[in-house]
Amino acid sequence: MRARSAGRREAAAGGTDAEGGLFHELATAVAALSEPRNLRSFALPYPGFAQRALDRTVMRCIDLGEDPPKSLPELWEWCRGRTADDPLFDVPPSLVTPDTTLVHAIGLMPTRACLEVASQGSADGVAAEARTLLAELEARCVSAGQYQRCRRFLAHHPVIQQEDRYTPGWDKSVWTLAKGLYRPMDESLLTDGLAMRCRSCGLPGLLDRRRDPAPVPGRPVTDGEAWCEGEECPRGDAFDLIRDPRLSLILPLSLRVFLVLPHRVEEEALNALDHAGADYEAVPGHLCAYRLRATGAGTLDVRMYDRVQPGLLAAHLARDAPLADHTFVVVPQRLAGRASYRTRFTAGLPAPLRERLVLTTPDSLVPHIWARTR
Structure with a gap:
């Protein structure tokens, strides 16, 4: 009986990170349920993805002796109070900050962290939807x-x-x-x-x-x-x-979060490059990415993000395997200035990428480029 229970716990946890585990599945379900087309999904019968997330959560709660949510509305409220460091999940603190929740306590909507988790390693995640919509626009x-x-x-x-x-x-x-x-x-x-x-x-x-x-x-x-x-x-x-x-x-939500929010830091970074007389071109297939021309120092890319989870940003960049010799990752000053943001970002990168990826801000971008090209 104990062996079976342990096996169920392992299956219920579904992994030891924010990709493929229960936390990731719940984030994906919360993000999908917030879409207008799914507003009626809180009434029975639940859509398959929501029912699976609920069933998996119930199983995990029972295994750990906790009261499970009994319906989709209860699951939504449950996600509002459960943080990433809860024993029900198995999320490394290096990936997601421990106090992260999936549903905002006041807005009762998916948190930005939820949408970032739901986009992690998923070909059809929220960020991927934004890229698809923009690619279709570009084709027109x-x-x-x-x-x-x-x-x-x-x-x-x-x-x-x-x-x-x-x-x-x-x-x-x-x-x-x-x-x-x-x-x-x-x-x-x-x-x-x-x-x-x-x-x-x-x-x-x-x-x-x-x-x-x-x-x-x-x-x-x-x-x-x-x-x-x-x-x-x-x-x-x-x-x-x-x-x-x-x-x-x-x-759509995907464009609001993954285009509108980082656009301010993108504009500030491009203004800094223009003021410095830098020449650049957009990198196809990315939301906010540019390649510098004629630097004389190999290929240099500039990517702009406004992501609240530095560990997930590092994992995204590591998985994306930047092809440039050096990539400058530009984030808002309010994020870069936080004590743990830079530390978590650097710790989340594989050792070979730590010299190739430079976390910076719009104001510091040009000095960082000069330091690499001189």
């Missing part, structure tokens, strides 16, 4: 310049309100190519028929619906009662109300 464009204009438009317009289309400077040719990527505002992002948009990152936000059922125009929003998809934006009076979201359109 007649030139690289037109594609870059469309891409920039998406990054600056994660949410489109009806009046936006009548503002000066609206590019109808870009809108014709890009509008197919937008869809109606998700019902899960509405509170009493209103939507909120963060003034800092431009992404949707929500109030803590357990405390305040609806946003109040003119009243500042405090940090403890609000959430936005960027998760790390300053609060205060930091949201705009979208009063008639039925007339608004929004980008």
